[in-house]
Amino acid sequence: MQLVNHSIPDGVFDNILNGVSDFFDQTTLNERRIYSKRSPSDRIRWELNSSTGENREYLKVVAHPQSHFPSNPSGFRFNYYGIPSSIYLKLFWVIWCISKILEEYGKEMRRIVIELARAVSKSLGFEEHFVEKALELKSGFDVLAMNLYPPNAKSKGAVGLPQHTDPGFIITLVQDVNGGLQILSHKGNWINAYIPHHAILIQLGDQLEILTNGMYKSHIHRVIVDNNKVQRISVVGLHGPSLDRLINPNAKFVDEKHLKKYREMTFKEFLEVNGDDEVDVQSSLEQARLL
Numbered sequence: 189m190q191l192v193n194h195s196i197p198d199g200v201f202d203n204i205l206n207g208v209s210d211f212f213d214q215t216t217l218n219e220r221r222i223y224s225k226r227s228p229s230d231r232i233r234w235e236l237n238s239s240t241g242e243n244r245e246y247l248k249v250v251a252h253p254q255s256h257f258p259s260n261p262s263g264f265r266f267n268y269y270g271i272p273s274s275i276y277l278k279l280f281w282v283i284w285c286i287s288k289i290l291e292e293y294g295k296e297m298r299r300i301v302i303e304l305a306r307a308v309s310k311s312l313g314f315e316e317h318f319v320e321k322a323l324e325l326k327s328g329f330d331v332l333a334m335n336l337y338p339p340n341a342k343s344k345g346a347v348g349l350p351q352h353t354d355p356g357f358i359i360t361l362v363q364d365v366n367g368g369l370q371i372l373s374h375k376g377n378w379i380n381a382y383i384p385h386h387a388i389l390i391q392l393g394d395q396l397e398i399l400t401n402g403m404y405k406s407h408i409h410r411v412i413v414d415n416n417k418v419q420r421i422s423v424v425g426l427h428g429p430s431l432d433r434l435i436n437p438n439a440k441f442v443d444e445k446h447l448k449k450y451r452e453m454t455f456k457e458f459l460e461v462n463g464d465d466e467v468d469v470q471s472s473l474e475q476a477r478l479l
């Protein structure tokens with residue numbers, strides 16, 4: 189689904205995509221490596237995968253309930269592991285310059301997500317706050333992932349990101365150039381996602397599938413890079429329930445004909461099933477499946 193009439197000023201999209209592009213342009217790979225995973229408590233996480241199975245660099249930042257953009261010092265590491273402080277200061281400066289943009293973007297996406305939660309509640313026949321309450325979205329766990337895919341000439345294969353679903357309620361996505369993202373249709377065909385300029389792509393996440401006992405399906409998607417002449421940036425908002433919230437198929441969707449298909453887990457447990465931690469925001473829908 190694409191949201192076009194969203195009342196978010198165009199400048200918010202231009203700022204975030206330019207800001208993320210500046211971040212990658214103004215820093216070297218070695219400098220960005222500072223944010224490699226070192227501890228599960230890190231609130232900023234960088235990774236580069238450059239192989240036949242995945243060609244993507246990303247920076248993930250926790251955006252809610254507490255934003256960890258580097259204007260908030262708890263999100264920032266200083267002077268560990270013998271890395272010269274000049275590199276820390278440079279990265280701090282570069283990210284600090286875009287932190288207001290990230291914060292503004294994160295807030296706009298949350299507003300959209302709450303509006304969608306109300307629309308989804310009504311579409312399910314519940315009162316409009318049903319989803320917000322069931323997932324405790326007020327203290328929902330949101331992560332922004334800033335993804336950079338190389339042009340085909342620089343990738344190690346056709347795959348930007350292998351097929352997966354994303355945890356959470358709703359996933360928002362904006363991009364600088366079209367190309368690469370594909371969504372699996374219910375008939376089993378890969379559909380190229382075309383996202384108009386200044387539109388937001390909305391995908392459904394695992395916890396909505398669990399809450400509705402499989403009535404709404406989490407979107408299976410992947411990124412293919414072999415047609416990309418230029419590099420592509422996407423900014424993905426993973427908007428989830430509160431980490432401590434137990435997520436269970438709602439009774440309305442369970443009866444003798446529709447048995448409970450997923451086990452009950454807190455969102456945090458769900459994110460940790462495969463040995464990942466919450467900032468990795470990896471799916472474990474298959475492990476949660478009972479039927």
Ligand SMILES: O=C(O)CCC(=O)C(=O)O
Binds near residue numbers: 361369422
């Ligand atoms: O970059 C894209 O188009 C998709 C990224 C994605 O699926 C993710 O970050 O989970």
Ligand SMILES: [Fe+2]
Binds near residue numbers: 352353354
């Ligand atoms: Fe994804």
